[in-house]
Amino acid sequence: MNLGSIYHRMSEQYCYCLDNEQLIINIKTGYDVDKVYIIYGDPYDAGIMGGNERWNGQKEEIYFKKRLKNHIWWTTTLVPKYKRCKYYFELHSGEECIYFFEDGFYTEEEMNQDGKTLSYFIMPWMNPSDVCRTPAWVNDTVWYQIFPERFCNGDPSISPENTLAWHTGEIRSFDDYYGGDIKGIRNKIPYLKDLGITGIYLNPVFEAHSNHKYNTRDYKKVDPCFGTNDDLRCLVDEAHAAGIKVMLDAVFNHTGSDHPMWEDVLKNGQNSKYADWYMVNKWPVTQGQDTRDGRYYSFAFAEYMPKLNTNNPEVQEYLLDIIRFWIDTFDIDGLRFDVGNEISHSFLKAIRYMTSHMKQDFYLLGEIWHDSISWLLGDEYDSVMNYPLSTAIADFWIYKNRGRETFEYDINRCFTMYYSQVNDVLFNLLDSHDTNRLLDKAQHNLDIFYQQLAVLFTMPGSPCIYYGTEVAMDGSYDPDCRRCMPWDEIVAGQKDTEINEMKKLISMRKTFQSCKSRNFHFPNDIPKERVISYLKIGEQESIQVYLNCEEEAVTIPCDNDASIIYSRKWTSSPDGNGMLEPNGILIIKK
Structure with a gap:
């Protein structure tokens, strides 16, 4: 198993609250990993941490995954009963099995070694005020x-x-x-x-x-x-x-160079009340060329757009x-x-x-x-x-x-x-x-x-x-x-x-709500290298998108009960199949 391709941390997009109840956990592995399990539970199920307790979590297989160029992205959603979560991973590659904790990888024998303190991944508390909320x-x-x-x-x-x-x-x-x-x-x-x-x-x-x-x-x-x-x-x-x-x-x-604050800086130099509102490095400030000489910072070296100091509380x-x-x-x-x-x-x-x-x-x-x-x-x-x-x-x-x-x-x-x-x-x-x-x-x-x-x-x-x-x-x-x-x-x-x-x-x-849905995958069900096919899954319906980027027409199977919701360069046939011409589009409701 290529351990160097495996990555997870309890932060950023690898572990986060979707809402007040749901916890998303993602792990990245190489293509040699066949199965991933997560073992999880409340940190205090076995008692206060640090004692001689033996913690055992609930084991679930992670089924959902996306393929990246060099990795597989595995994702699961948990609903921690008490708003806390302690977890680790079990990974399989053929007959090989390894366990992944915060401080690294262990075999089963190493994990169960007498006296070993295991460093679990821990989401300490799902605070509602810490949940990332975006406007619906x-x-x-x-x-x-x-x-x-x-x-x-x-x-x-x-x-x-x-x-x-x-x-x-x-x-x-x-x-x-x-x-x-x-x-x-x-x-x-x-x-x-x-x-x-x-x-x-x-x-x-x-x-x-x-x-x-x-x-x-x-x-x-x-x-x-x-x-x-x-x-x-x-x-x-x-x-x-x-x-x-x-x-x-x-x-x-940045502002314009004719903003009254910048004009005051040009006039009064370091004595300007706005001297620290911009990012001036050399006094007095001179004009007439781009700012690659570093005399002050500006947008993309453009002298007519001097950069504001947004670190300054007064500017803020x-x-x-x-x-x-x-x-x-x-x-x-x-x-x-x-x-x-x-x-x-x-x-x-x-x-x-x-x-x-x-x-x-x-x-x-x-x-x-x-x-x-x-x-x-x-x-x-x-x-x-x-x-x-x-x-x-x-x-x-x-x-x-x-x-x-x-x-x-x-x-x-x-x-x-x-x-x-x-x-x-x-x-x-x-x-x-x-x-x-x-x-x-x-x-x-x-x-x-x-x-x-x-x-x-x-x-x-x-x-x-x-x-x-x-x-x-x-x-x-x-x-x-x-x-x-x-x-x-x-x-x-x-x-x-x-x-x-x-x-x-x-x-x-x-x-179609499925057009907006975050749930999609690529079945690649058309055996042509440059025919894109992906399925969007919504709460109300699903849609299948086909794009023919080949130089010749391709046959697309289309069930009789499927509804075509958008197409270009598509010719249907009585048997439910049809021909999608080069650079054609077919989007059907499943």
Whole structure:
């Protein structure tokens, strides 16, 4: 047995409370392990620990597992009667049996050696206040990300003086303005509701001298080119009336270089009352080049976005006041934190405490592109932008030599990184304002484009589409991924086919609970290397997803009593079977 492949600890995603009653325990092993048992019980079943007691727990086999590239992930759910749990593992590989405790591995003889004190894994107490709780509404939400400057121009009178004519083609300049604003978004609320959207994520809307608004000048004033604070409140109210939640972008890692606090630092140097509010290393502060010389820290070496010191209690209180203002003034439902992995953990804990008392189901989302378990333990973010999932999905179509098992391994990795309740609210996306657009990723193949969307809408978590994805908008990397929305073509009906396809996917997601379920596995029941097959299991029904990524058609068995809920390039036959063409999709209700 390869002991080096076996891992468990009583923390993070390996042992955690799902709720007040249920305890999730996971263990990772190599593929040589055939069976895993857990022996568990109350720590005090045999008396007070440390005496001469002989503790014996209840033995159960762990049946549920997911396959990773080099490991098997075994998972079980326990319901400790007295809210405590003491446990160890029994592992089998062929005829070999080994026992796994907190301090290592033992044979049965070693485990039963006279005088040996065994170091069990122990969950000391399932405190309700320590349970990671995520807002339930997020799992039911279909998000729509809007880059305000390029979505819709509803009031040309407030557009910047240098605004260009609305242009739906390639964008080459980082600095152009096209006049999108909040009134334009308000005008399109009926369009979003008809599409099936139930959540809007807005890129920054507060005053900043750029088209992207990530260099904030005033956190409490909507940028005049977008409208007024009253306009934003009206947008939220109208969205709520349409059954749509609203999430704002919180840019708290840095400010703009024209923020009054930073201007005070530039003017007064170390004597500024805000000298410790930023991260200045060399005085006096000089301007005119990027910050690779280390004179002060900024976002991505950009001198016009100096980094805030979120370790400073005064900075924390300043930003907490802004969040209170946003919730009280605009009645928003969540915040997405820009550069969410560089903000201090102490500040995020303070945010979580405050917002949970203002709005119990408030949603906190971090922009983190990597493994984020440190931020997702229940006292900071609820969720992160699930870029690992977008990479896992894209890679299967990029690497044509990869088989279906690789897809399975990569997807399973994404959903064994965090708690189950976090998986329910992960912010799943395929593209954004920071990446090239999905159509570009799919190499302009619409069939592959919709195959990847089919995966997005059948994964655990909360799917988000970037504005324009519903009409298969094109666009390469920034700034081209921020093209103007083609409203003239949409109004003229030229995008009806694409919009109707998106409506089908959104309707499927909202109709079938199994699309949202965290329970899934890969039966790999079609003997073709590049035919993806996975089963989603819900409380009300189950669905089976088939994606043909082969270069030839494949036969898919389809029972007569199965209901087809979404398909592309699928031809059924009277005997219940059918042909799925290359790049085709078949999703059936079981």
